[in-house]
Amino acid sequence: MKVKILVDNKIALNGTIAAWGFSAYVDNGKTKVLVDTGPSFRTLENNAKVIGVNLDEITAIFISHLHSDHCGALEPLINNYELDVPVFIPSRRYWGWKLKFGKLVYVSKPMKIIDEMYSTGPLGMWLSEHSFIAKIDSDSSILITGCAHPGIVKILEYTVKTLRFNILAVIGGMHLIGVDRFKLEKIVEKINSFKVEHICPCHCSGDDFLKVLLNRFSGKVHRCGCGVTINLDA
Template sequence: MKASITILVDNRTKLNNIRTEWGLSIHINTADFNILFDTGPSWKSLYENAQNLGIDLSEIDFIVISHWHRDHSGALSNLINFLESKGKEFKVIVPPTSFSYPWMIEARTPFTFSDNILTTGTLPEIIPEQSLILRSRQGPMVLVGCSHPGLDRILERVCSITGSKNIFAVIGGYHIGLAEARFVKEIFEKFNVSMVGPCHCTSDDAIEFLKKAFGNRFIEIYTGKRLDIELA
């Protein structure tokens, strides 16, 4: 089975007629269901970009919130109102929170969507956060929001859950500047990461460093970018 991954919201883009905004939202389409990983900060950017990129938000089955910062969850209430207006059934997978709704599932432990797509469960930290795992034929692809618990802890959790000794790709916000980029390179080497795709809260200098360090194993990520993978 294939999965198509589209960056709906990011700070950067190379396309015309696409809105950029500080935040992150990634759409994952499979033959069985659609997942939205984070919503970005505003409904306007999420909705307009989805329309311009040919993504029908009314077909979303699951929303995953990596952590409760506005740049990752700001459009959630508008998206929920939109889905409810369409009569759509959906679930929102979230880190622990003080409020509760019928459509909400707290993911303290890994939440499984299918044999090859699941969350890491929430990693406890000052800012609790979860990531999304896609089991590809090349190994786990990991979608990260802001990596607040640390990329080393996130990848340790991924390897523990999947039993894999290699990580195929890490896509999303690394939350680093140039000074931390060298340490991230070492972490990726430790976990045998094949492909790197930093965006959002990764500084321009850090992105440039990782681009040079990983060469053809670097994936440029920006609003509108699409990736297709074969799931295991």
């Protein structure tokens, strides 16, 4: 299982463009899912080319939540590449997209998306956001969050305890900019308690959280940036 970071606020590979937003490409060898698109098509397309990802091979698109830094490139992506693929979104809110191809699938509860890949279902009181799960084997999975607006600990707790996935790796935006160090340490302690072995804090996770992770996380910390590839095998 490979996860490639296509869009992030930071650059890890020359030639990619940084942007405030998030997009990751998940490839399990036969199914290729785009989790979020980032804010702009120009950035997404440029970075995919530099990283060596063929956007026309995508089998499904997963939009974590309807903030433009996560779905801004959706419409031009679908229309320019003529992608006739399902697009999983967490609410029925009208967003004004004119999608000439593909099919919107509204996710209202935990569900299988495609080929051992799942949605947690929407969580959060004020803003509907779902997170993406991909199984590596029968007892380990990866969890990808967009912004983690419902709270990274809450999402992880729900995924592990209620949905009963064992999470080997957590990747994505964790929405922890401006959170004080004491709280960040508590969050890392909680994440450790779920026996997560890899973490890649992206986008809105914040540099303070990265520092605390580097000190306290019990597994491996992957620094995020456009062009980073995380290889996860069971």
